[in-house]
Amino acid sequence: MVPAVLDQRRVERARAVAATVTDPELPMLTLHDLGVLREVALDEDGGVVVAITPTYSGCPAMATMRDDLLHRLQAAGFAEARVRVALEPAWTTDWITPEGRAALAEAGISPPGPAPRREGPVALSLSPTRRAVRCPRCGADDVALTSEFGSTACKAMYRCRDCLEPFDHLKEI
Numbered sequence: 001m002v003p004a005v006l007d008q009r010r011v012e013r014a015r016a017v018a019a020t021v022t023d024p025e026l027p028m029l030t031l032h033d034l035g036v037l038r039e040v041a042l043d044e045d046g047g048v049v050v051a052i053t054p055t056y057s058g059c060p061a062m063a064t065m066r067d068d069l070l071h072r073l074q075a076a077g078f079a080e081a082r083v084r085v086a087l088e089p090a091w092t093t094d095w096i097t098p099e100g101r102a103a104l105a106e107a108g109i110s111p112p113g114p115a116p117r118r119e120g121p122v123a124l125s126l127s128p129t130r131r132a133v134r135c136p137r138c139g140a141d142d143v144a145l146t147s148e149f150g151s152t153a154c155k156a157m158y159r160c161r162d163c164l165e166p167f168d169h170l171k172e173i
């Protein structure tokens with residue numbers, strides 16, 4: 001077999017391994033579901049390089065993600081694996097896959113709506129964003145924001161006025 005084909009297989013196998021790593025804060029989501037896994041390639045020496053893009057800025061989960069990726073890849077035989085952090089383009093919740101959104105809802109977390117447009121300088125808004133949020137438990141859209149900051153800064157807390165259950169909403173960025 002020609003080396004290019006072998007390289008291709010190695011990259012595909014490494015991608016499959018990397019895609020199963022989950023997010024430490026949202027363990028129902030894989031890095032693939034989150035859209036965090038940007039590229040898997042080989043460097044000049046044939047080592048696997050995985051590029052990931054950080055999610056919410058300052059998220060401490062990034063270091064854990066990186067370590068988990070390296071451990072998983074090394075265990076799968078990619079001893080020389082490296083993780084590269086790609087900052088551009090910036091991650092947006094729009095990159096979360098349909099499967100990821102379904103997994104969030106199943107875990108009782110309301111998935112993010114469309115991300116706000118980012119053109120030019122980003123204005124930091126401290127007031128809660130108006131969103132179309134549905135209760136992930138009963139599907140009702142009669143919900144009330146209880147806190148813009150939930151269990152983590154990336155989540156807002158809501159309460160359903162229909163089934164009265166509180167739930168987290170993953171904020172759109």
Ligand SMILES: [Zn+2]
Nearest residue numbers: 135138160163
């Ligand atoms: Zn409800």
